[in-house]
Amino acid sequence: MKQFTQLTGIVAPLDRANVDTDMIIPKQFLKSIKRSGFGPNLFDELRYLDEGQPDQDCAGRPLNPDFVLNQPRYTGASVLLARQNFGCGSSREHAPWALDDYGFRCVIAPSFADIFYNNCFKNGILPITLLDDEVEQLFQEAEVCEGYQLEIDLERELIIKPNGDEIPFVVDAFRRHCLINGLDDIGLTLQDADTIRRFEKKYEKKNPWLFGAIK
Secondary structure, three states: OOOOOEEEEEEEEOOOOOOEHHHHOOHHHOOOOOOOOOHHHOOHHHHEOOOOOOOOOHHHOOEOOOOHHHOHHHOOOOEEEOOOOEOEOOOOOHHHHHHHHHOOOEEEEOOEOHHHHHHHHOOOOEEEEOOHHHHHHHHHHHHHOOOOEEEEEOOOOEEEOOOOOEEEOOOOHHHHHHHHHOOOHHHHHHOOHHHHHHHHHHHHHHOHHHHOOOO
16 A cells, blocks of 8 residues: 655635545446546546546546536646545545546545544545544645645644645544555555564464374
8 A cells, every 4th residue: 555644736616515435436336446547537427518437538538617627727736626525425445546647645624434434544545534624725726826736744734734834634544654654454464564474384283283284
C-alpha cells in the first residue's frame, strides 16, 4: 500500500450529499478485482452523458460539462471535497480503488459511511472528517479561487490553507500509523513473518501427520 505522510494538491469540490458507492463506481464495473483501471469510470453516471460499459474506451465518450471533474480548473485534483454521508450504500471496496486510480489521495467531508471510511484506510486514502462549517468554508474558497490547493500533513494532523491558516483533524492512532508506513492488512501480517515461520516449523514438528509427513 502507498504511504501517506504529506500531500499538497488541487481540491475538487463535489457539492452533493449522500454520494453512495454506486455513484462512485457503478455496479457494472465490479467484475474486475485487479484494484486498477477504475479511474476512467469514477463517478461514471455523473461524469458522462451516456451509460458506460466494462472495457469501454472512455476517450470518445460525451462528457457532462457541468460535472466538477470535467472542468479544466480541477484537472489533476488529488483532494476531493464532499458533503455529509459520503460513501454510503453498499460496501464495495471498488469505490476507494476508483478514487485512488483517478488520483485522489484524500477525501474531506463532514461525515462518511463507516465501511467506506474503513476501506479508505486499507487502500492508502486518507478520509478526513471536519465540522460542517469548516467544510462549507473550504467549498467557498475552492470555488472562488482557481487552482485552490490544500496541504495535508498526516504526521501533524493538520490541513494548511494557501494563506497559512491551519485546520486540525483527528485520525485514530493505529490507522494513522498504518497510512504513514504504508501498511495494509497484509503488510501488518508480514511484519510478523519470522514469528509465523517459526511457529509453522514448530507446529509441523509437533504434528507431522497434518503435513503429510507420516512415516
